[in-house]
Amino acid sequence: MFVLIKTQTFAFKNEKTFVFSVFCRCFMWYIINEFLKNGVSILVVSIVMGSSSDWPTMKKAKDMLDYFGIETDVEVVSAHRTPKNMYEFATNAKEKGTKVIIAGAGGAAHLPGMIASMTNVPVIGVPIQTKALSGIDSLYSIVQMPGGVPVATMAIGEAGATNAGIYAAKMIAIEDESVYDKLEAYTKSLEQKVEDMQNDLK
Numbered sequence: 001m002f003v004l005i006k007t008q009t010f011a012f013k014n015e016k017t018f019v020f021s022v023f024c025r026c027f028m029w030y031i032i033n034e035f036l037k038n039g040v041s042i043l044v045v046s047i048v049m050g051s052s053s054d055w056p057t058m059k060k061a062k063d064m065l066d067y068f069g070i071e072t073d074v075e076v077v078s079a080h081r082t083p084k085n086m087y088e089f090a091t092n093a094k095e096k097g098t099k100v101i102i103a104g105a106g107g108a109a110h111l112p113g114m115i116a117s118m119t120n121v122p123v124i125g126v127p128i129q130t131k132a133l134s135g136i137d138s139l140y141s142i143v144q145m146p147g148g149v150p151v152a153t154m155a156i157g158e159a160g161a162t163n164a165g166i167y168a169a170k171m172i173a174i175e176d177e178s179v180y181d182k183l184e185a186y187t188k189s190l191e192q193k194v195e196d197m198q199n200d201l202k
């Protein structure tokens with residue numbers, strides 16, 4: 001049996017081999033498609049911070065991402081102490097499969113902005129609460145980016161880190177229904193918390 005597809009002719013022994021071959025091709029097409037949809041979407045969020053002293057705050061972002069089942073990697077990369085590492089990190093982020101970067105820094109907090117200047121992977125900035133100025137310094141350093149180089153800046157400290165994790169999950173959820181469902185459940189759990197507070201007052 002001969003089948004003409006566009007300009008190519010394919011020879012088959014009989015109808016059965018033809019049907020089997022079509023089935024195999026469809027099956028392979030389906031597997032590749034599924035792989036592209038799910039397998040290739042390595043749901044990685046990179047969490048970076050200027051110092052290990054930022055970790056107690058930044059861990060809140062990781063906790064949220066773990067809760068939503070999103071893979072993370074964590075690194076200490078300092079804009080001032082290891083600028084070459086920061087360059088490597090930012091310029092390799094896309095290739096590494098990083099979908100979102102959460103960058104935390106305190107004081108003269110240049111890390112999120114500098115990373116954002118070197119990659120188009122979206123950057124969420126977390127201003128670390130500092131001893132000297134309570135994090136106002138970090139906030140201003142991160143939030144006041146020049147037009148053209150955005151950093152999605154969160155609140156100062158742990159609340160900001162928690163929200164950074166949730167915000168990153170929302171970005172991942174654009175392409176991942178299962179993460180979206182977990183976000184819905186999380187939002188419901190917040191409603192429940194408020195209801196419990198209300199009941200505790202009675």
Ligand code: RP5
Nearest residue numbers: 050051053054105106107128
């Ligand atoms: C920043 O300097 C870090 O992000 C950190 O918040 C701050 C202080 O760093 P350490 O002196 O505690 O290492 O780069």
